[in-house]
Amino acid sequence: MTITPPTEFTVVSRRERATLVVRVGGELDYDTSDELVDEVVRQLTAGQTPPAEVRLDFGALTWIDSSGLSALLMIHRRTSAFGATLRLDDRPEILERLLRVTNVLDHLTAPAAGPRHGGTERGEGVTESGAT
Amino acid sequence: MVRCARCVPSLVSLSRGSPARPSAEQAVTTWPEAPYPVLVVDRHGGLVRVNEAARLLLPGAARGDRLHERVPSWLSQAHRRIGDGSCGPSAGTSAGRINDRFFEAHPTPAGEGDIVWWLVDDTDRRLAETALSDSRTRTDVLSESSSALLSTLNVPRCMEMAASMAAEHLAEAAVLVAPAQGRRHPVTSALKGGPVDRTTRKVNVAEVPGLSEALQGFPPVPARWINPADIPGWVVPEGFAGPVGSVIVTPLPGHGVPAGALILLRSSTEQAFTEGEEVFARLFAARAGAALSAARLYTEQASITATLMHELLPPTLRSVHGVEYAGGYRASRDHERVGGDFYDVHPGTGPAEETLVVLGDVAGKGLDAAVLTGKIRNTLHALLPLAEDHVRVLELLNGALLTSHHTRFATLVLASVRRRAHRVHLRLTSAGHMPPLIVRADGTVEEAATRGTLVGALPQVTAHTVRTVLAPGETCLLYTDGITEARGGPLGDELFGERRLRRALAECVGMPAEAVVERVQMLAAQWIGAGRHDDMALVAFNARRNGSLTVVNGDGDRGRDE
Numbered sequence: 001m002t003i004t005p006p007t008e009f010t011v012v013s014r015r016e017r018a019t020l021v022v023r024v025g026g027e028l029d030y031d032t033s034d035e036l037v038d039e040v041v042r043q044l045t046a047g048q049t050p051p052a053e054v055r056l057d058f059g060a061l062t063w064i065d066s067s068g069l070s071a072l073l074m075i076h077r078r079t080s081a082f083g084a085t086l087r088l089d090d091r092p093e094i095l096e097r098l099l100r101v102t103n104v105l106d107h108l109t110a111p112a113a114g115p116r117h118g119g120t121e122r123g124e125g126v127t128e129s130g131a132t
Numbered sequence: 133m134v135r136c137a138r139c140v141p142s143l144v145s146l147s148r149g150s151p152a153r154p155s156a157e158q159a160v161t162t163w164p165e166a167p168y169p170v171l172v173v174d175r176h177g178g179l180v181r182v183n184e185a186a187r188l189l190l191p192g193a194a195r196g197d198r199l200h201e202r203v204p205s206w207l208s209q210a211h212r213r214i215g216d217g218s219c220g221p222s223a224g225t226s227a228g229r230i231n232d233r234f235f236e237a238h239p240t241p242a243g244e245g246d247i248v249w250w251l252v253d254d255t256d257r258r259l260a261e262t263a264l265s266d267s268r269t270r271t272d273v274l275s276e277s278s279s280a281l282l283s284t285l286n287v288p289r290c291m292e293m294a295a296s297m298a299a300e301h302l303a304e305a306a307v308l309v310a311p312a313q314g315r316r317h318p319v320t321s322a323l324k325g326g327p328v329d330r331t332t333r334k335v336n337v338a339e340v341p342g343l344s345e346a347l348q349g350f351p352p353v354p355a356r357w358i359n360p361a362d363i364p365g366w367v368v369p370e371g372f373a374g375p376v377g378s379v380i381v382t383p384l385p386g387h388g389v390p391a392g393a394l395i396l397l398r399s400s401t402e403q404a405f406t407e408g409e410e411v412f413a414r415l416f417a418a419r420a421g422a423a424l425s426a427a428r429l430y431t432e433q434a435s436i437t438a439t440l441m442h443e444l445l446p447p448t449l450r451s452v453h454g455v456e457y458a459g460g461y462r463a464s465r466d467h468e469r470v471g472g473d474f475y476d477v478h479p480g481t482g483p484a485e486e487t488l489v490v491l492g493d494v495a496g497k498g499l500d501a502a503v504l505t506g507k508i509r510n511t512l513h514a515l516l517p518l519a520e521d522h523v524r525v526l527e528l529l530n531g532a533l534l535t536s537h538h539t540r541f542a543t544l545v546l547a548s549v550r551r552r553a554h555r556v557h558l559r560l561t562s563a564g565h566m567p568p569l570i571v572r573a574d575g576t577v578e579e580a581a582t583r584g585t586l587v588g589a590l591p592q593v594t595a596h597t598v599r600t601v602l603a604p605g606e607t608c609l610l611y612t613d614g615i616t617e618a619r620g621g622p623l624g625d626e627l628f629g630e631r632r633l634r635r636a637l638a639e640c641v642g643m644p645a646e647a648v649v650e651r652v653q654m655l656a657a658q659w660i661g662a663g664r665h666d667d668m669a670l671v672a673f674n675a676r677r678n679g680s681l682t683v684v685n686g687d688g689d690r691g692r693d694e
Binding site for chain 2: 030065066067069070071073074077101102103104107
């Protein structure tokens with residue numbers, strides 16, 4: 001279970017037509033998570049038309065903690081407000097496990113309900129089944 | 133002020149009309165327009181000629197006057213020295229004051245023993261030099277005060293140092309008035325070279341001109357506007373020499389709010405504060421204010437952290453209704469960041485009632501995490517009557533935590549525990565947290581099959597509760613990821629991991645809960661070594677050995693031990 005030594009946190013984003021692709025590398029934690037949220041929000045509001053899909057590519061992610069997951073939840077709120085569907089691609093085991101334990105994968109990647117305006121409300125586009 | 137660098141015999145006087153020199157008539161026609169004051173003086177000290185500039189400088193000076201009656205003694209003496217031959221004109225340059233200006237006087241021979249004195253106004257250069265030297269001294273004082281003041285984060289000490297340094301470098305006495313605490317002001321006063329006196333007293337700040345304004349952070353009132361006679365007695369420190377002659381009242385600017393005000397006093401026998409000194413006092417006050425505010429902020433922060441830490445300190449656990457509970461908490465070494473791990477045991481009202489154990493972890497660090505932790509613990513306490521339905525508790529908790537401002541969430545485990553005969557019955561529910569581990573009597577370690585959503589970030593949460601039973605010798609462990617994600621090991625950057633935790637637990641069959649907690653903590657601590665780590669919390673419980681249902685150690689309300 002050796003993990004790679006700490007690597008520099010990187011965020012690189014590019015727009016492919018209706019899709020915003022953000023590559024996240026290194027450690028997504030308390031110190032770096034704000035940077036990711038800021039970048040995605042900046043990209044969401046940058047263009048004329050917001051993307052229909054936001055893909056976060058975690059291929060180079062080496063670490064994520066609860067603050068990092070909190071950032072993903074915030075990004076989901078933002079993308080939902082813009083009617084964009086969030087996708088979490090190329091998830092390493094560390095992220096997969098965190099999503100499994102906290103039970104938020106379905107929530108994060110559910111198709112967006114359509115564009116909404118403002119985004120100042122709770123900003124959640126989906127509701128989950130309340131079954132236990 | 134008279135300087136005569138080198139005294140040499142008087143030069144041979146050149147006679148009028150000498151072919152080697154321009155004639156005196158020519159000289160007379162050129163120097164009267166000279167921009168410098170020029171005096172021609174005969175060997176006996178009588179004024180021969182005075183040009184226009186010199187007349188402006190020495191009103192009334194005219195041909196035939198005696199030099200020593202018209203100019204300050206330094207110049208008349210310099211002339212006499214040339215006249216009596218003790219100093220030649222070429223070396224006779226002197227300097228001194230005439231009225232309020234400063235002059236260099238250069239003598240040149242003008243035939244028949246006359247001397248022409250060229251007076252060069254040197255006032256501005258002298259002033260500039262003095263200003264430069266003053267400013268160097270002040271810069272030194274400022275940097276010295278800054279480093280001295282910033283080296284302490286103790287507010288009273290910082291005030292003492294500021295007052296003492298102000299008295300040393302700026303005035304005869306300095307009084308530092310801090311913002312009111314209640315209706316009293318901390319007042320720190322210092323005498324130059326004397327002791328510092330610190331009191332907290334009811335003072336009327338309105339009595340001192342400009343003080344209440346300074347305490348509100350308004351710019352200082354010019355010193356010349358303050359009548360020293362208006363200064364009330366409480367401002368003047370004991371032992372101050374004589375009546376107050378001049379006063380400066382300047383604010384100590386802080387971060388946003390004023391850190392206080394500084395009153396500087398000089399007695400009437402001393403020179404009044406100059407404008408430059410007022411500016412310097414303001415600069416000093418700015419440094420002192422910054423240092424004081426830093427000290428005050430630090431003190432407040434430290435006290436808030438201490439209060440929060442005390443509130444967040446996990447309870448000491450004990451046996452409740454025949455079940456032995458043990459908890460362990462190791463805070464992150466990141467001291468300024470209050471951690472987000474917590475646990476609580478809420479004892480059932482009687483042996484037949486369930487005891488609720490909560491262990492959780494809040495995302496993030498610092499004050500935000502601490503506030504959320506407090507909120508969760510309080511909410512859960514209020515929801516205790518509903519603890520029969522874990523999912524309902526989690527839904528209500530989730531609703532209470534949900535906010536549009538952030539997605540800070542918590543993961544937690546709820547365990548309802550009740551002992552029946554020798555067995556402990558459990559209901560376990562995970563809300564996005566690592567499921568509890570159960571050490572069975574045969575040494576296998578099971579993960580409770582409960583799964584649920586984290587709380588505080590999603591509009592809806594789901595969770596699944598599982599029931600299980602602990603036989604004698606079997607233990608249930610709740611833990612936070614600080615344990616499994618502890619980095620260390622031989623290479624220093626490997627995770628402790630779930631596998632190692634399970635292996636350690638497998639060796640804990642039949643051990644008291646406290647021993648299980650200690651063993652896991654010890655292994656994790658060894659794994660980390662000297663490295664950094666996150667908060668680590670764990671709670672273990674099992675049937676109390678030899679304990680029957682009727683033996684109750686710790687009654688209903690004693691889950692937390694203060």
